[in-house]
Amino acid sequence: MAPKNQARDNREARERLRLYQARQGLHERQRRRRVRDNVVGTVVLVAVAALATGSQLAFAGSQGSGTADASATATATSTPTPSATAGNTGDVPSKSIAKDSTWTGTLTLNKDVRLGIELDGQKAPQATSVEIELIEEQFYNGTTCHRLADSTGLQFLQCGSANGDGTGDAGFEYGPLENVPSDGEYAKGTIAIARSSSPYSQSTQFFIVTGDTTLDSSTGGYTVVGKVTSGLSALVSKITSKGIAKAGSDGTGEPKVATKITGATIEREQ
Template sequence: MAPKNQARDNREARERLRLYQARQGLHERQRRRRRRDDVVGVGVLVLVAALATGSQLAFAGAQAPRDTDASASATSTPTPSASATAGNMGEVPSKDIADGKRWTGTLTLNEDVRLGIELDGAAAPQAASVEIDLIRKQFYRDTTCHRLADSKGFRFLQCGSANGDGTGDAGFEYGPLENVPSDGEYPAGTLAIARGASPYSQSTQFFIVYGDTTLDGSTGGYTVVGKVTSGLDDLESRITSKGIRSAGSDGTGEPEVATTITGATIRKAD
């Protein structure tokens, strides 16, 4: 039988070993946890970056036409992100709102540029219904026109994103494309809906064609929802003729004259 002091020493040694092993186990668990958290963190960052990129691409896609000479195509707003499958997303206003009729109204920019507008509820019932609903709800008020194209044969002003920078929407995306020009020609005065890669990625963004424009129709083209009936001269003299603040790779960019939608009205004409 071991002496008492030796037995005590053995017990203390075993306890020290137990505590050491416990600390080592704790350190190992903490190391694995940190590693796991690092991996999860990187994964989250990658996912966030991917989602952010996707959102930006969707809105670049939903951003109206690009210069066909540069072999670029247009996409809308966009949203929300562009739908990967054919089908509406979110609560899309009923296409019955337009009632197959012609609608007239106004779109006011910067308080002093007043455009007369006309929406075609027969040729583009779904798009016209969406625009009527958004105007009635004052969705566009205080939103900006964030994108201008001012090169020859490629002239439009794009408006209607919820965030004012080509992103954001009203919580829905819709299709199909309607009343698309078969020849890719969008004459001055055309009001058309911007979109992303999918024909069902139309949302709140639209573009005003202020000079005859040719757009690549290989991806389906753009819904012509109506036209500007008056005020294009004021639009050009006060806003679009002032140029682009900083043009991107496609030749479009933010208008030099900051442009805000300060009012919009609509009513049935027929």
């Protein structure tokens, strides 16, 4: 039987995901309604024009779905083999959301660690668009930062899994990789998107680099979506410097200080 707090956290994770998917469903219905109305209007215009010119208009689209566990792997040594059907799966937010702009906001951990963040909609439009929607839909609120690396040359805190333990997503995965450092060097303060072997396995998880970190570039690297602009010292002193509760075979593990995202905001820089 799971401890009471774990069972509560699992219920909260399921409820958070349910609410997010419900909001996504509402948005999708609204989008389809707008598309339907637009198509109806277009068909009327095309019908009139076709009488005079014989013009034709074709509409086509496709949609897939899929899930996978995303994680930032510092010890991978082989080049990942993309899926035979590599591509986005599920209802991925449009990359146009980022508007090729800089977005700024906050990420609050455990109510008392407030990080200023900046997302780069020019260099990483798809990843930035995903993060904007997840933040605006409050997907991250209550999720756990489940993984910490604190060794020399490998320092990051990983957050954002739907289930709080490195598993689950928001019903979509996306690619391609964007703004990846060619030398595998991720500077302190970098915010990057976690993934599994496929470049199209990015979803909701991200990691904050708390000290200059080198990751194996032969595996494809990781999308750099932005950076922490303030509060990093508080994150280190209050959370990451306290160490790992129990390290796994790769030297990473759950932080000793249980860490949750308790708030997040984002807005387009004026």
